[in-house]
Amino acid sequence: MVARKSAFSSEYSWFKGNLHSHSTRSDGKLDPPQVVELYRSNGWDFIAFTEHEFYSYWQELSSDDFLVLPGIEMGLDIPKFGRCHHLLGIHKSGNGAKHLVKAPPAEKDGMAGAQEEIYRLGKEGYLTIYCHPLWSRVEWEDISELRGFTAIEIYNHSSEMENHSGLHLDHWDSFLRRGIKVWGVATDDSHHWMEDYCGGWIMVNAPQLTVADLTEALVAGRFYSSTGPTITDFGLDGDEVYIECSPAKAIHIVTYEPWGRSFYAEPGKSISSAVHRVRGNEIFVRAEVVDSNGKTAWTNPIFLDKKA
Structure with missing residues (x-):
């Protein structure tokens, strides 16, 4: 583990x-x-x-x-x-x-x-x-x-x-x-x-x-980096990437090759975390957090390809 x-x-x-x-x-x-x-x-x-x-x-x-x-x-x-x-x-x-x-x-x-x-x-x-x-x-x-x-x-x-x-x-x-x-x-x-x-x-x-x-x-x-939202944690837990943040309407997990995932809050609600399982052969993974005002925060990438 x-x-x-x-x-x-x-x-x-x-x-x-x-x-x-x-x-x-x-x-x-x-x-x-x-x-x-x-x-x-x-x-x-x-x-x-x-x-x-x-x-x-x-x-x-x-x-x-x-x-x-x-x-x-x-x-x-x-x-x-x-x-x-x-x-x-x-x-x-x-x-x-x-x-x-x-x-x-x-x-x-x-x-x-x-x-x-x-x-x-x-x-x-x-x-x-x-x-x-x-x-x-x-x-x-x-x-x-x-x-x-x-x-x-x-x-x-x-x-x-x-x-x-x-x-x-x-x-x-x-x-x-x-x-x-x-x-x-x-x-x-x-x-x-x-x-x-x-x-x-x-x-x-x-x-x-x-x-x-x-x-x-x-x-x-x-x-x-941010124009509004706060990110409290971001990292890897085994084969999962996780992020914790201030209330958001969307969280985007961005990877390459393009196997990431977007998470959206239900109408009238918010989300403050997301977890996404990585395959292990992505070059990198990063995250974007978008709040109800359209303001965004960006993590830096974590490189999964050991050659990077």
Whole structure:
């Protein structure tokens, strides 16, 4: 009998945060202290300032109950009309993170340029996240060979508010179906010129509210993304995948090959858990929770194929 194995640790705490935000240091409306106060007052535990081509690490704005992560957003063109690559960098320790320093321009464009930026940021101690693929209009052919990045934005609230281009799961699943471990993140990408804040977030399962603990959990995939619902547990119990969550109207178990299953609440009722037996030859399994308002939460995948 295989023991029940959760994707999360019951000994750790949960921290709510936004990995993608802008201030007056790039194209945002609010200055850094105002951004911090907005998120703190709404119950967030951390944010990352990811200014365009500009490193920042506002350590002095952190406190015992709120953490500011060091970050940057890099952008480069794709030699096809209207397409671009954007990458977030989040420093993994804070030690040696740059502050108020302009980044060097990318030396190449296209996928080769994006790959070089992933490598360059990695050498500087930053994990990388691929940004808003639908907003950037990228096709699978534009990113299929990218490697070494930690996650891809599956929901970007600013893009959704701007022109309904915030939700995109296809490229994420394309990586997962090939056994490539890439996590999915929901972010705000807040600029504060409209209500593009506090709409997409991650819940990180970590020992403490520190740069090192949060980024270690990000690299390990020990978090989930949400626009509303709460996920309290997700994992494997023998040959069954299980999920426990806040009241929902639907829970979708997503696998590849496509042998997953959807669970629906009866009219006027809700469900808060689901169990699905896996065959064992799926590459991965992940889950989505949809509440009565249509808001969604996404787990990261559990890989069942030991070669992945």
